[in-house]
Amino acid sequence: MPDADAFRALARSSPWRWSTLRFTLHDRRERAGGPVRAWLRRPDVVRVETLDGQLLQVVRESPRRVTVLSSDGGYETELPRPGNVPEPELRPDGLVARRPGESDVSYDAPMYQDYRWVAMLDPVELADGVVVGTVTGGQHAGRPAWEAVVRTTPGYEPRCGCCSLLRSREIDVLEWGADAFAGATYPTRQAVRLDVATGVCVWTEVLDGTWAGNGHDLCIEAVDEPMADALFGESRPRRGVGPVQRLAASLRAVRRTGPCQ
Structure with a gap:
């Protein structure tokens, strides 16, 4: 069975384990929207x-740019994506032991609505600052998955404080102030499930406290399937037979299937 170290390593590994992803998402947080289906092609587009x-x-993500300071003032440059930089340090099982620095590489998949979306697809925030309980193997939407009950520590650093994967009093204080959520009971136990093949965080659930039951359910339908540029257009396909029309027929077939099937 996997242990806590393997779980952490899987949480670091997502950027190197898939290139395209089709999935449905049910967000069970307060004020969340309805369920959605997404087609995502790394590094920069999602429908x-x-x-x-x-x-x-349809989101088309621009390359992330940073300013490099130098003796003559500095300059802007684009951060490379995984695949265009040296490989991460791997464990014997192929999972990531250490990633190149966040300041050197842009890992983010295209974002929809908030950074929780990014964190689900690359849950590296679960690798550190979190106490990981017993890890169990199982299934999620018919795919092998690892699950653990976790607890945040003051060292937990989410991708964004306003929309972290795990609920944390320390993060809420930093993000919203000491008086935020006065009287709330923060969780001591939160369930997390990672898809083994991709490293994507497919399930979270707060198990106790004020937000018990909150979380998300992400069901992977396909991994690394071809995704043509036409998929990420916004116009309706015209009548006839061609690549765009065949794509439209394929989309109709996908939509006839329910989530998590």
């Missing part, structure tokens, strides 16, 4: 629809 096929958004 998001309602489950019945209504287009919500």
Whole structure:
């Protein structure tokens, strides 16, 4: 069975374990929107629809740019993506032991709505600052998954404080102030499930406290399937037979399937 160290390593590994992903997402947080289906192609595009096929958004992510300071003032440059930099340090089982620094590489998949989306797809925030309990193997949407009950520590550093994967009093104080959520009971136990093949965080659930039951359910439908540029257009395909029309027929077939099947 996997142990806590393997669970942490899997949480670091997502950027190197898949290139395209089709999935449905049910967000169980307060004020969350309805379930969606997404087609995501790394490094920079995602299409998001309602489950019945209504287009919500096509996101085309611009490369992340940083300023490099130098003796003559500095300059802007684009951060490389995984695949364009040296490989991470791997464990004997192929999972990531150490990643190149965040300041050297842009790991983020295209974002929809908030950074929790990014964190689900690359849950590296679960690798450190979290006490990981017993890890068990199981299934999620018919795919092998590892699950653990975890607890945050003051060292927990989410991708974004306003939309972290785990609920943390320390993070809420930093993000919203000491008086935020006065009277709330913060969780001591939160369930987390990682898809073994991709490293994606497919399930979270707060198990106690004020936010018990909150979390998300992400069901992977396909990994590394071809995704043509036409998929990420916003216009309706015209009548006829061609690549775009065949794509439209394929999308209709996908939409007829329910989530998590």
